[in-house]
Amino acid sequence: MWDYSDKVKEHFFNPKNAGAVVDANATGEVGSISCGDALRLTLKVDDNSEIILEAGFQTFGCGSAIASSSVLTEIIKGMTLDEALKVTNQDIADQLEGLPPEKMHCSVMGREALQAAIANYRGEEWKDDHEEGALICKCFAIDAVMIEEMVWANKLRTVEDVTNFTKAGGGCAACHEDIEAILEKVLAEKGEKFDPTAAPVEIPAKVAAVKAPLTNLQRIKKIEQVLESLRPSLMADGGDVELVEVIGNTAYVNMTGACNGCQMAAMTIAGIQQRLMEVMGEFIKVVPASEMAKLANIEVA
Amino acid sequence: MVDIYLDNNATTKVDPAVVDVMIPYFLEQYGNPSSIHKFADGVARGLKQARQQVQALIGCEHDSEIIFTSCGTESNSTAILSAIKAQPDKKEIITTVVEHPAILNLCSYLEKEGYTIHRLPVDRAGRLKLDAYQRLLSDQVAIVSVMWANNETGTIFPVAEMAEMANAAGVMFHTDAVQAVGKIPMMLQDTKIDMLSLSGHKLHAPKGIGVLYLRRGTRYRPLLRGGHQERGRRAGTENTASIVGLGKACELALAFIEYENTKVKEMRDRLEQGITGQIPHCFVTGDMYNRLPNTTDIAFEYIEGESILMLLNKAGIAASSGSACTSGSLEPSHVMRAMDIPYTAAHGTIRFSFSRYNTMAEVDKVIEAMPGIVATLRKLSPYWAGDGPVANPEQAFAPTYS
Numbered sequence: 001m002w003d004y005s006d007k008v009k010e011h012f013f014n015p016k017n018a019g020a021v022v023d024a025n026a027t028g029e030v031g032s033i034s035c036g037d038a039l040r041l042t043l044k045v046d047d048n049s050e051i052i053l054e055a056g057f058q059t060f061g062c063g064s065a066i067a068s069s070s071v072l073t074e075i076i077k078g079m080t081l082d083e084a085l086k087v088t089n090q091d092i093a094d095q096l097e098g099l100p101p102e103k104m105h106c107s108v109m110g111r112e113a114l115q116a117a118i119a120n121y122r123g124e125e126w127k128d129d130h131e132e133g134a135l136i137c138k139c140f141a142i143d144a145v146m147i148e149e150m151v152w153a154n155k156l157r158t159v160e161d162v163t164n165f166t167k168a169g170g171g172c173a174a175c176h177e178d179i180e181a182i183l184e185k186v187l188a189e190k191g192e193k194f195d196p197t198a199a200p201v202e203i204p205a206k207v208a209a210v211k212a213p214l215t216n217l218q219r220i221k222k223i224e225q226v227l228e229s230l231r232p233s234l235m236a237d238g239g240d241v242e243l244v245e246v247i248g249n250t251a252y253v254n255m256t257g258a259c260n261g262c263q264m265a266a267m268t269i270a271g272i273q274q275r276l277m278e279v280m281g282e283f284i285k286v287v288p289a290s291e292m293a294k295l296a297n298i299e300v301a
Numbered sequence: 302m303v304d305i306y307l308d309n310n311a312t313t314k315v316d317p318a319v320v321d322v323m324i325p326y327f328l329e330q331y332g333n334p335s336s337i338h339k340f341a342d343g344v345a346r347g348l349k350q351a352r353q354q355v356q357a358l359i360g361c362e363h364d365s366e367i368i369f370t371s372c373g374t375e376s377n378s379t380a381i382l383s384a385i386k387a388q389p390d391k392k393e394i395i396t397t398v399v400e401h402p403a404i405l406n407l408c409s410y411l412e413k414e415g416y417t418i419h420r421l422p423v424d425r426a427g428r429l430k431l432d433a434y435q436r437l438l439s440d441q442v443a444i445v446s447v448m449w450a451n452n453e454t455g456t457i458f459p460v461a462e463m464a465e466m467a468n469a470a471g472v473m474f475h476t477d478a479v480q481a482v483g484k485i486p487m488m489l490q491d492t493k494i495d496m497l498s499l500s501g502h503k504l505h506a507p508k509g510i511g512v513l514y515l516r517r518g519t520r521y522r523p524l525l526r527g528g529h530q531e532r533g534r535r536a537g538t539e540n541t542a543s544i545v546g547l548g549k550a551c552e553l554a555l556a557f558i559e560y561e562n563t564k565v566k567e568m569r570d571r572l573e574q575g576i577t578g579q580i581p582h583c584f585v586t587g588d589m590y591n592r593l594p595n596t597t598d599i600a601f602e603y604i605e606g607e608s609i610l611m612l613l614n615k616a617g618i619a620a621s622s623g624s625a626c627t628s629g630s631l632e633p634s635h636v637m638r639a640m641d642i643p644y645t646a647a648h649g650t651i652r653f654s655f656s657r658y659n660t661m662a663e664v665d666k667v668i669e670a671m672p673g674i675v676a677t678l679r680k681l682s683p684y685w686a687g688d689g690p691v692a693n694p695e696q697a698f699a700p701t702y703s
Binding site for chain 1: 603604605606607608611612615624625626630631632633644645648680681682683684698699700701
């Protein structure tokens with residue numbers, strides 16, 4: 001079963017604003033019935049102020065699809081349409097205290113339903129701007145369509161190229177076989193042959209900045225920055241996190257306050273790890289500092 | 302909270318009697334069966350007995366036809382790769398669209414290597430058409446691999462008949478019987494099945510132990526070469542405790558096979574009738590008249606399976622689903638798609654699979670819980686209004702994209 005946060009479970013078991021809004025004047029219907037998640041969002045918008053007075057959802061989908069729909073309606077109620085258009089899928093995921101990588105598309109569906117509903121209210125036609133493929137890289141949540149497009153657009157030739165341009169494959173590396181299969185397929189369509197030893201494609205400056213290997217000091221500073229940014233939400237729950245040591249790509253942390261001994265600590269740590277990987281663009285493992293002692297014992301023994 | 306386990310096709314509880322026979326092999330008789338000292342004294346005898354216990358359950362002629370492996374997947378891979386290695390000129394494989402990924406993904410890989418894979422389709426009740434199969438059998442086919450019973454619907458395939466047909470055409474026949482062994486009686490010596498895979502953890506033995514049955518005289522190439530274990534047909538130090546445990550589990554399965562096909566079946570039937578009788582817009586998938594006694598797979602229309610499982614789990618009931626979301630894929634179960642179950646139902650399939658540990662009292666609790674769960678989710682569904690589905694559901698709600 002998925003490692004859902006308490007917040008996801010809360011919104012799934014007790015969804016807010018379920019059902020269609022009576023006298024709705026905006027409707028957005030998005031999703032994919034083949035993939036098993038679809039959502040109808042109905043809004044009642046005040047015509048003068050453009051404030052969203054009411055929001056309701058009807059969802060065919062899994063636990064995180066229903067939770068994403070529910071939290072979305074809570075987020076947008078009271079917002080103006082322009083404010084609501086700034087809501088990102090990451091906002092939805094953050095409000096849910098994170099989603100598993102395979103489930104991030106549920107938050108994307110929420111954002112798209114919102115855009116579709118607003119377009120419907122304004123009499124515009126809404127068009128989806130992306131197609132979703134099978135999830136390839138689970139560390140950075142990159143799907144096959146995204147990788148294929150990048151391979152075409154940037155004439156990528158090796159797994160390393162794909163990692164440099166999309167991050168896919170830059171974590172645990174388990175998806176490298178799948179990435180090679182995509183490269184083989186696209187290159188065959190272009191009449192070329194996949195060669196794992198091909199010279200790397202030059203990395204654009206922006207990507208290179210992210211990719212350049214960090215020194216240990218830079219890494220520690222960055223980790224501190226990320227933890228600092230997460231601190232407010234931990235402290236809101238009466239907890240905190242403290243960085244104890246960084247060895248290679250492993251960060252040892254102490255969960256303090258209410259986080260200490262909390263059954264959710266493991267999930268929080270997983271969330272911190274995901275966030276660190278997203279920001280730093282490299283594989284980071286977050287481990288409770290208590291594990292460090294065990295490591296030392298093993299080395300001594 | 303009650304804890305009702307109805308996911309026995311996924312895996313089973315290890316029988317306490319199985320655990321009991323295993324423990325001495327961890328703590329006392331932990332010697333390598335190849336060694337000559339008292340720590341290994343009884344181990345070879347233990348393995349021999351286990352081999353005979355497996356032999357009795359599947360009804361094969363010789364105990365030397367039993368090769369212990371690490372799991373069902375290893376047995377499947379060994380069987381198919383052996384057949385193609387032993388017959389390098391034959392470049393075709395026949396299988397079905399509803400096999401387990403252990404077969405399907407291996408075949409897709411071999412397809413990339415240049416093999417032609419014939420995947421037999423099924424009808425809406427999950428049944429094969431044997432005339433189509435007959436036409437595909439030729440001297441180009443290295444092996445036929447067809448599951449004995451489907452893991453999702455429990456539908457039983459006529460493997461004995463299909464093995465006869467393959468044999469008549471001079472083609473090797475393998476069956477993935479991981480779901481069938483221990484649930485339905487079998488007598489392999491009366492069939493033309495050349496190879497069969499089984500897995501311990503589906504029949505109350507531990508995870509990490511499996512068997513490949515290899516009919517005496519079948520041409521064979523090992524997957525793992527090395528030591529002389531399993532007569533050189535599967536190198537690697539024997540998983541002695543698990544082998545002994547599997548032997549005991551097979552002995553128990555044989556003793557309970559009638560119970561499985563009477564009492565367990567009664568529980569399954571009562572659950573199925575209790576659910577389909579109370580809840581509108583749900584139906585049983587697969588071949589209702591020809592399936593495992595312990596399995597029912599019910600499609601609940603207009604709602605999604607993972608949501609159902611989460612609410613079931615909250616009620617202390619464990620089952621599984623063919624929805625895309627439970628596996629993290631983009632499509633619902635390939636078995637449901639193969640039977641042409643519409644998406645609005647395929648995503649809402651729930652499999653309940655029983656074992657001899659379940660009780661009628663548990664069945665009644667599930668029957669009581671299910672209508673509320675389905676109603677809760679239908680209230681959220683865009684395909685549902687009040688007491689029934691909206692008119693023309695597929696037109697009334699037609700979301701954009703993908």
